[in-house]
Amino acid sequence: MLQQSLFIIMAALVLLTAGLVAFRPRPIESAMWLILNFFFTAGLYVLLGSHFVAVIQILVYAGAIMVLFVFVILLLNLDPKELGDETSLHWSSVVMFVGMLSFLLLILHVAGPQTLEPMEGLLPDSKFGSVEALAQKLLTDYVWGFELAGVILLLAIVGVGMLAYRKPKPKTPKFLDHQERPV
Amino acid sequence: MVETFLSNPDFIKWAFFAGKILLLFGLAFGVVAPVMIWVERRVAGLIQDRYGPNRVGPFGLLQSLADGIKLLLKEDLRPTEIRPVFYLLAPILSVIPAAMAFAVIPFGPPTTLGGLLPTPMRLQIAELNVGLVYVLAISSLSVYAIALAGWASNNKFSVLGSLRASAQMISYELAAGLAIVSVILLSGSVDLMAIAQSQTEMWNIFPGFLAFLVFLPAIFAETNRTPFDLPEAEAELVVGYHTEYSGIKFGLFFLAEYVNMATVSALCILFFFGGWEFLPWLSWEKIGVDLNTFWFIPTIWFFTKIAAFLFFFVWVRWTLPRFRYDQLMSIGWKTLIPIALLNILITTTYLVFEKAS
Amino acid sequence: MSAPIAYVLFLSFAVFCFGACGFLIRKNALSLLICLELMLSGVNMAFVGFSRLHQNEGGNVLYFLVITVAACESAIGLALILNFFRLKKSVRLDEARALEG
Numbered sequence: 001m002l003q004q005s006l007f008i009i010m011a012a013l014v015l016l017t018a019g020l021v022a023f024r025p026r027p028i029e030s031a032m033w034l035i036l037n038f039f040f041t042a043g044l045y046v047l048l049g050s051h052f053v054a055v056i057q058i059l060v061y062a063g064a065i066m067v068l069f070v071f072v073i074l075l076l077n078l079d080p081k082e083l084g085d086e087t088s089l090h091w092s093s094v095v096m097f098v099g100m101l102s103f104l105l106l107i108l109h110v111a112g113p114q115t116l117e118p119m120e121g122l123l124p125d126s127k128f129g130s131v132e133a134l135a136q137k138l139l140t141d142y143v144w145g146f147e148l149a150g151v152i153l154l155l156a157i158v159g160v161g162m163l164a165y166r167k168p169k170p171k172t173p174k175f176l177d178h179q180e181r182p183v
Numbered sequence: 184m185v186e187t188f189l190s191n192p193d194f195i196k197w198a199f200f201a202g203k204i205l206l207l208f209g210l211a212f213g214v215v216a217p218v219m220i221w222v223e224r225r226v227a228g229l230i231q232d233r234y235g236p237n238r239v240g241p242f243g244l245l246q247s248l249a250d251g252i253k254l255l256l257k258e259d260l261r262p263t264e265i266r267p268v269f270y271l272l273a274p275i276l277s278v279i280p281a282a283m284a285f286a287v288i289p290f291g292p293p294t295t296l297g298g299l300l301p302t303p304m305r306l307q308i309a310e311l312n313v314g315l316v317y318v319l320a321i322s323s324l325s326v327y328a329i330a331l332a333g334w335a336s337n338n339k340f341s342v343l344g345s346l347r348a349s350a351q352m353i354s355y356e357l358a359a360g361l362a363i364v365s366v367i368l369l370s371g372s373v374d375l376m377a378i379a380q381s382q383t384e385m386w387n388i389f390p391g392f393l394a395f396l397v398f399l400p401a402i403f404a405e406t407n408r409t410p411f412d413l414p415e416a417e418a419e420l421v422v423g424y425h426t427e428y429s430g431i432k433f434g435l436f437f438l439a440e441y442v443n444m445a446t447v448s449a450l451c452i453l454f455f456f457g458g459w460e461f462l463p464w465l466s467w468e469k470i471g472v473d474l475n476t477f478w479f480i481p482t483i484w485f486f487t488k489i490a491a492f493l494f495f496f497v498w499v500r501w502t503l504p505r506f507r508y509d510q511l512m513s514i515g516w517k518t519l520i521p522i523a524l525l526n527i528l529i530t531t532t533y534l535v536f537e538k539a540s
Numbered sequence: 541m542s543a544p545i546a547y548v549l550f551l552s553f554a555v556f557c558f559g560a561c562g563f564l565i566r567k568n569a570l571s572l573l574i575c576l577e578l579m580l581s582g583v584n585m586a587f588v589g590f591s592r593l594h595q596n597e598g599g600n601v602l603y604f605l606v607i608t609v610a611a612c613e614s615a616i617g618l619a620l621i622l623n624f625f626r627l628k629k630s631v632r633l634d635e636a637r638a639l640e641g
Contacts, residue, residue: 007543011551018555021578022562027570028269030562034574035327037555041581044551048542048592053600055316057584060607063323064353065577065614070327071349072618073570074334074342076625093565097557104553108546115546119593128595131313131373137597138604145601149608156612163619 004118007047013040027078031069038062049122050129195300204308211285215493216441217247223497230501254434262336262427269335274428274435277328281442284321287314288449289376291459291482292474305376306482314375315367318450319360322405325443326352329407329424332436336427344423347413347508351404354515355411359401361523362394365530366454375450379458383466386457390533393526395455397519402447404515406440409500413508448492452485459485548589556582569624569631573617580610 017037021030038061045054108115127133138146221236221244228235236243261270286308293303311317326349333345367373369391370381378387388395404411415423425436452458459481460466467474467481474481506514559578566572584603591599621631628635 004543007547011547014551015554015558018558018578018582022558022575023565027568027574030571030574032269032272034578037578038581041585044585045588048548048588050588050592050600051311052313052316053588053603055313055320056604056607059316059320059323060611061577061581063320063356065611067323067326067330067349067353068614068618069570069574069577070330071346071353072622074330074349075346075622076570076631077334077342078568078631093561097561100557101550101554105546105550108549115549116544118544119542120595121542122595126595128592128597129600131316134597134600138601142598142601145605149605152608152612156615160615160619163616163623 003047007044010040010044010047014044028070028073031066031073034069035062035066038066048129052129052131052134196304199296199300199304203306207285207290207308208282211282211442211445212438215445216438217251219441219444219493219497220247220250220437222494223500226494226497227501230498251434254431257430259432260429262338264337265427266335266337269331270427271432273328273332273335274432274439276331277325277439278435278442280321280324280328281439281446284318284446285442287311287317287375288446288453289314289379289458290485291478292380293376294478295475296478307376310376312374315363315373315378318375318446319356319363322443322446323352323356325405325439328436328439332428333424336424338427340420341424341426344413344415344420344426348407348424351407351411351413351511351515354512355401355404355519358397358515358519358523359405361520361527362397362401363454364523365391365394365526368527368530368534375453379453379460382457383460383468384464386455386460386463388455389463391455391526391530393522393529395451397523397526398451398454400514400519402451403496403499404511406443406447406496408444408496410503410506411511412500412505413511444493444496445489448489448496449485452488452492456488459488542592545589545593548592549586552582552585552589554582555579555585558582567632567634569617569621569633572633573614573621576617577610577614580606 014037017033017040020033021037024030024033038057042054042057042062045051045057122128224246225235225243236246239245239249289305289307291306293305295301295303329348329352330345333341333343333348366378366387369387370378372378372381400411403409407413407415413423415425420426425433428436457463461470461472461484472480556579559575559580559582562575562578563572566575584606587599587602587606589599591597591603624636625631
């Protein structure tokens with residue numbers, strides 16, 4: 001029971017922060033709320049029993065990806081003019097959003113009442129969510145996917161390097177402002 | 184009535200739990216940080232052949248206390264053109280990851296406190312079986328504090344400092360992470376307690392010396408200490424990201440820096456120097472120390488090691504000059520990361536042959 | 541006792557929808573990428589939920605693959621944004637219409 005109420009609280013926090021991410025006007029605010037959202041999501045994963053995944057969520061999302069975002073936002077240091085006018089959310093999209101959600105719930109009710117029953121508890125000696133269990137699966141059954149992920153990462157590194165590369169300018173002698181430049 | 188309550192195992196467990204939280208956090212924020220600030224200034228004096236603080240209390244020991252009171256009571260100056268929310272958020276964000284990372288460090292083997300506890304318990308605030316990955320994750324969050332501090336205070340020096348810090352910390356995190364991979368391979372676990380306990384036979388420093396060589400500069404860069412203190416290089420950037428901070432907000436940055444130092448020192452000792460083991464190849468059991476009665480000896484030894492490592496931090500700070508920024512980046516990307524990758528290769532080969540023999 | 545799978549799916553879908561809404565109403569490229577991350581995170585939630593439901597690590601493995609793609613996508617996306625900013629001195633996506641017919 002305690003776990004379920006914890007789950008509901010965590011889910012509410014995830015939803016709240018997700019909303020703030022989507023609808024706060026400035027990117028830096030979105031980014032900060034997204035970091036918080038990732039933390040609550042990690043908490044959710046802990047409640048679901050996937051401890052290692054929860055830590056990876058913080059390590060990769062909050063610790064690496066969002067750092068990159070914040071870094072770029074700070075680097076560009078945009079003023080509101082350069083960001084463009086944000087349109088506020090139109091009422092029709094809110095209706096659509098709520099409608100879609102309720103439709104999903106309806107389908108879940110109709111299609112499978114068993115989906116609304118609590119999931120089976122883990123056995124006390126269950127290895128679910130541990131590093132060992134995950135690594136076992138990752139390096140045996142899904143080893144090709146794992147290798148593919150490595151290749152994708154390598155491609156991304158090369159791609160970003162290409163994108164960011166600029167030819168170094170030929171060196172010109174530098175002069176201080178008060179010095180006369182040779183004519 | 185009271186006696187039965189006090190000897191209730193549940194009560195003892197909870198009391199132990201609350202006690203260790205209070206003790207360890209109190210130790211980190213109340214003792215390690217102030218004493219380290221004093222040590223740093225005294226050692227600076229020693230190395231530069233001057234006195235250092237010696238007025239407040241014996242040998243100036245109360246200097247940090249006096250500084251703390253001064254910082255608390257100081258007027259909270261606030262520049263006009265700042266971004267207020269983020270300006271306030273940054274110092275808080277610097278302390279939170281420091282405390283969170285400190286929470287998973289084990290300070291000794293599981294103990295019954297000399298028979299006081301019904302079952303052995305860990306001297307660790309949060310018992311986490313993925314402690315190592317957690318520490319990596321949390322320590323990568325301290326970038327936000329520095330990045331936001333520089334950006335929110337709307338000062339060119341601060342922004343430069345924070346940009347430098349972000350790039351530097353992202354780069355050196357990679358090197359540190361890759362170095363730790365070989366520690367995981369050698370110990371066969373990501374639980375910090377298990378890593379320490381796997382070193383009773385041999386410390387990781389011997390098979391993992393290359394990893395240590397990579398990890399050491401990486402943690403100096405992660406904690407923004409000389410020779411990698413580019414983010415606050417006072418000769419170029421005033422003091423970098425906390426130029427515009429004063430009073431207790433500055434105090435929080437300062438506190439977080441020293442707690443982070445203590446954390447990474449403890450990690451380095453857990454990873455490479457056998458945790459609380461006595462000497463390489465010589466565990467406490469071997470020299471005949473009864474850990475059931477003298478449960479505090481490994482913990483004290485661990486603290487001694489941490490103190491030695493912290494002294495090393497200070498020693499390096501007042502000995503080595505600061506790197507240039509391009510040098511810093513090329514060391515990180517062109518030297519440390521290739522060495523770390525090579526080291527993973529060497530370690531795996533070593534492990535395969537060790538298993539075979 | 542754990543929560544029903546329907547709750548996890550609902551949450552996953554809701555987070556995905558928030559991300560999609562944000563993606564549709566935003567104009568600057570940085571916010572777009574942030575909302576994309578939110579969508580991916582929403583999908584991940586469903587993977588982890590199913591993994592827990594069947595007590596099979598397959599879902600967690602998929603989570604790893606998705607997070608890899610998310611990392612690559614954000615790195616490349618941000619590099620593109622930086623190049624775009626150098627070109628146009630802004631990150632508004634409606635300025636990117638050099639190929640407009």
